[in-house]
Amino acid sequence: xxxxxxxxxxxxxxxxxxxxxxxxxxxxxxxxxxxxxxxxxxxxxxxxxxxxxxxxxxxxxxxxxxxxxxxxxxxxxxxxxxxxxxxxxxxxxxxxxxxxxxxxxxxxxxxxxxxxxxxxxxxxxxxxxxxxxxxxxxxxxxxxxxxxxxxxxxxxxxxxxxxxxxxxxxxxxxxxxxxxxxxxxxxxxxxxxxxx
Numbered sequence: 001x002x003x004x005x006x007x008x009x010x011x012x013x014x015x016x017x018x019x020x021x022x023x024x025x026x027x028x029x030x031x032x033x034x035x036x037x038x039x040x041x042x043x044x045x046x047x048x049x050x051x052x053x054x055x056x057x058x059x060x061x062x063x064x065x066x067x068x069x070x071x072x073x074x075x076x077x078x079x080x081x082x083x084x085x086x087x088x089x090x091x092x093x094x095x096x097x098x099x100x101x102x103x104x105x106x107x108x109x110x111x112x113x114x115x116x117x118x119x120x121x122x123x124x125x126x127x128x129x130x131x132x133x134x135x136x137x138x139x140x141x142x143x144x145x146x147x148x149x150x151x152x153x154x155x156x157x158x159x160x161x162x163x164x165x166x167x168x169x170x171x172x173x174x175x176x177x178x179x180x181x182x183x184x185x186x187x188x189x190x191x192x193x194x195x196x
Contacts, residue, residue: 001067001147004056012051015058016044019066022130030108030164030189038101043128045096049089050128053078059143064135067144068128071151072120104187112183113160113193124152126161145175149196159196164189172196 004015020040023031031039050056050068059065075082093102117123126148131140145159152159161177163169169179169192177196184190 001057001059001143002061003054004051004058005054007051009048012048013044015051015056015063015066016040016047018063018132019043019047019128019130022132025133026165026167028165028167030185030191033104033187033189034101038097041096042093042101042105045089045092046128048092049085052085052088053081055127057144057147059140063132064138065131065140065144066128067126067130067148069124069126069148071122071124071155071157072117073122107186110185110191111162112181112191113162116181116193117158117160120158122155122157124148124155124157124159126159129161141171142175145172145196149176152196161194162191163194164191166192168192169194 007015017040020031020043023029023043024036024039026032031042034042047056047066053070055068055070057067057069093105097105113125126145129141129144131144148159159177161172163172172194173179175196177194179192180195181193182190183193
């Protein structure tokens with residue numbers, strides 16, 4: 001797995017678009033409540049935020065899949081950088097999405113895992129994982145999760161993520177994760193918190 005660095009804005013946008021298409025084209029889940037272009041825009045914006053925070057990775061130079069992850073302990077050290085990136089992301093959402101899409105996005109921005117694991121001093125959180133369509137079913141999900149699992153195991157801390165469909169729950173379970181909670185979201189749908 002490689003950390004993505006030294007990319008142009010156009011390269012980041014292309015990666016965000018690939019991720020957005022992977023999420024939307026599944027045909028189910030939280031991002032299908034948007035029209036296709038708004039779903040892709042949301043994921044382009046999030047991808048740029050993860051890149052600027054230094055937590056965006058790809059499976060290899062071929063970029064079969066992407067992952068954003070970090071440790072809770074690291075996030076505490078980000079301070080103003082996290083505030084700046086969150087504000088930048090929010091500003092772009094306001095500027096680039098319709099009011100209708102913004103109303104749908106707000107409930108999706110909650111992270112149920114934060115409440116569930118608030119007393120944990122540290123954990124690894126996987127905030128985005130996507131295998132590009134033409135590479136799905138080839139084991140790249142396992143490849144993407146190896147590094148966060150390794151870090152969590154070495155530190156004896158949980159590796160967690162929130163996901164939005166039963167199919168994804170099954171895929172993460174096949175990688176060794178277990179479902180620890182289900183949270184209903186406003187406007188319909190469920191967020192499943194997984195731990196590995």
